[in-house]
Amino acid sequence: MSIYAFIVAGWLVLAGLAGVVRSRDLVHVVVCLSIAQAGTYVLLLGIGYQHGGTAPIFGPTTPTSAAVVDPVVQAMTLTDIVVSATITALLLAIVIQISKRHDTVDPDQLRALRG
Amino acid sequence: MSRTTRQIVFLVAAAGLGVLLVLAFRGLPGFGTTTHPYRDLAVAAALAHRAPNVISSVNFDQRAIDTLGEETILLGSVIGAAALLRPTREMRRASPPGGGHVLPATRLVGYFMLPLTLLVGTDVVVHGHLTPGGGFQGGVVLATGLHLQYVTADFEGLRRLRPLSWCEAAEASGATAFAAIGLAGIVVSGAFLANVVPLGHFGDLLSAGTVPLLNIAVGIEVACGVVVLLASYFRQALLLGPAETEKESSR
Amino acid sequence: MTGVLIVLALTLVGIGGTVVAFTFEPERQALTLSVFGLLLTVLFVVLQAPDVALSQLGIGSAVVPLMVMLALRKIRSGRS
Numbered sequence: 263m264s265i266y267a268f269i270v271a272g273w274l275v276l277a278g279l280a281g282v283v284r285s286r287d288l289v290h291v292v293v294c295l296s297i298a299q300a301g302t303y304v305l306l307l308g309i310g311y312q313h314g315g316t317a318p319i320f321g322p323t324t325p326t327s328a329a330v331v332d333p334v335v336q337a338m339t340l341t342d343i344v345v346s347a348t349i350t351a352l353l354l355a356i357v358i359q360i361s362k363r364h365d366t367v368d369p370d371q372l373r374a375l376r377g
Numbered sequence: 378m379s380r381t382t383r384q385i386v387f388l389v390a391a392a393g394l395g396v397l398l399v400l401a402f403r404g405l406p407g408f409g410t411t412t413h414p415y416r417d418l419a420v421a422a423a424l425a426h427r428a429p430n431v432i433s434s435v436n437f438d439q440r441a442i443d444t445l446g447e448e449t450i451l452l453g454s455v456i457g458a459a460a461l462l463r464p465t466r467e468m469r470r471a472s473p474p475g476g477g478h479v480l481p482a483t484r485l486v487g488y489f490m491l492p493l494t495l496l497v498g499t500d501v502v503v504h505g506h507l508t509p510g511g512g513f514q515g516g517v518v519l520a521t522g523l524h525l526q527y528v529t530a531d532f533e534g535l536r537r538l539r540p541l542s543w544c545e546a547a548e549a550s551g552a553t554a555f556a557a558i559g560l561a562g563i564v565v566s567g568a569f570l571a572n573v574v575p576l577g578h579f580g581d582l583l584s585a586g587t588v589p590l591l592n593i594a595v596g597i598e599v600a601c602g603v604v605v606l607l608a609s610y611f612r613q614a615l616l617l618g619p620a621e622t623e624k625e626s627s628r
Numbered sequence: 629m630t631g632v633l634i635v636l637a638l639t640l641v642g643i644g645g646t647v648v649a650f651t652f653e654p655e656r657q658a659l660t661l662s663v664f665g666l667l668l669t670v671l672f673v674v675l676q677a678p679d680v681a682l683s684q685l686g687i688g689s690a691v692v693p694l695m696v697m698l699a700l701r702k703i704r705s706g707r708s
Contacts (some may be wrong), residue, residue, distance in 0.1 A: 265399075266405035270638045272398040272472040276391050277413065281649030283387040288699060289654040293661055295693065297645050301667055303684075304641065307675045310416070313409035313631075318420065318431040319509055326424055330431070331676045332416040333423075335434035337705040341447045343683040344513045345600060348454035348693055351606050354699040358613065361703040365689045370380070432679045501682070517686035524694070603691060610698040613706075627684035 268306035274301030283306060287365040288357045299346050303339045310335035381613055388584060388585025427576045428585035433506045437591040441570040444554055446596055449563035452552050455602045462609040464617050480603060491538070494522025502596035505578065506588040515592075516599025541608055551598030558587055558594065630674070637671040644668075654700055658693040667691035 285291045310332030318333035320326050346348030360365050378386075406412060434445050502515030502520035527535040562571035570587075577584030644664040651657045665688025672681035 265402045266635060267408045267638055268402040270642045276395060277649045283383060286652065287654055289696060290652060290657060293657050293696060294649050297649050300645060303423045307672065307677055308408055310413055311409055311675050311697045313459040317665060317678050318640050330420065332413045333431040334415045334419050334433055336680050337432045337635045340683045341444060341513060343687055344517065345447050345450050347687045348451050350456045350692055351695055354695055355458040358699055358702050359461055360658045360707055367703060509682060511679065514679060517683060521686050521690045610695055614698040614701040619659035
């Protein structure tokens with residue numbers, strides 16, 4: 263059971279990709295990409311976790327000698343979440359433009375409208 | 378290729394990828410291990426610069442140049458989305474569609490929550506080096522708190538409270554302030570984004586050097602960036618009518 | 629006890645992610661995405677990452693579903 267967290271992370275990535283492959287709507291594709299990104303967050307935080315560790319913030323309740331979980335992966339994940347939300351916004355704006363120009367957001371039909 | 382062919386190819390590839398992933402995960406140190414070399418180095422460096430929140434120290438002191446890159450990505454995406462969603466030859470609706478019937482009690486709750494959420498957001502930004510929080514999280518709380526007005530009132534209520542032109546200017550100045558603090562590091566001590574402000578006492582509000590300053594710069598930038606981003610979406614969805622179809626008009 | 633909590637949170641996240649990916653109407657997906665954001669926040673808190681949970685709560689439960697719904701409104705109205 264010690265790799266259960268990583269299995270869940272890999273499952274989320276594959277589920278997101280499966281959603282992309284089976285999709286009939288470009289907005290659905292963008293949301294499934296979000297799910298795949300969530301899988302990478304779970305993987306990063308799973309790597310940094312320590313049994314019995316606390317949050318890496320020292321103060322009155324956590325002395326500086328206490329065991330803490332890894333802060334480097336948390337720092338990476340936290341900026342990643344905010345930046346990927348703006349990338350999702352950019353992708354949704356592209357989908358809106360596609361719907362205006364081609365009047366459809368079905369990925370299967372868009373290939374037929376090429377050219 | 379057809380849909381079913383595509384799905385079968387994907388299933389085969391996903392099975393292969395799944396097997397490779399499981400083999401890779403078995404080579405990792407197990408979940409919950411006690412050996413974290415980067416943690417030991419990062420905590421030691423953060424305590425040397427008197428920052429209780431090690432994550433803020435990693436983001437704004439030890440790894441600050443990566444954060445500069447990430448907030449530039451944020452700035453670029455907001456500009457890109459605003460450019461993609463700019464109004465073109467579209468009819469402008471005379472007024473936005475009025476909201477549904479909102480109880481006066483709900484409106485009152487919304488007005489109460491506005492100063493509370495703005496205060497909580499500012500607290501999260503400013504105390505980022507002491508408690509869980511920081512520029513990114515506090516900026517998101519500030520922007521979401523403002524948009525609570527859209528839920529409890531209607532779009533007109535949000536528009537009256539939202540200083541959009543100020544937000545556009547503030548977003549750019551937040552990004553510039555980050556780079557300016559970095560350049561001050563070069564001027565004072567020869568390294569970009571070095572921690573050159575006096576370090577203070579451990580646990581004080583004004584401590585940990587440049588970390589609270591960079592937190593505030595990023596907080597302003599993220600909050601105003603999210604407001605500008607959502608404003609582009611609101612304008613497209615609620616204020617602009619459908620264009621004459623672009624295919625005929627572009628011929 | 630913490631171990632049980634972590635396993636429970638991970639299982640809920642796995643189920644939630646599958647539900648979101650296999651909800652094919654984007655209008656419903658906005659809502660399930662918001663709930664998934666909440667489940668991820670709980671998982672991050674259990675994994676001792678309060679900073680990450682703060683980010684995820686605001687972004688995944690409020691900002692991204694709002695953008696998805698506004699984009700859908702624009703797309704559906706343009707094709708009415």
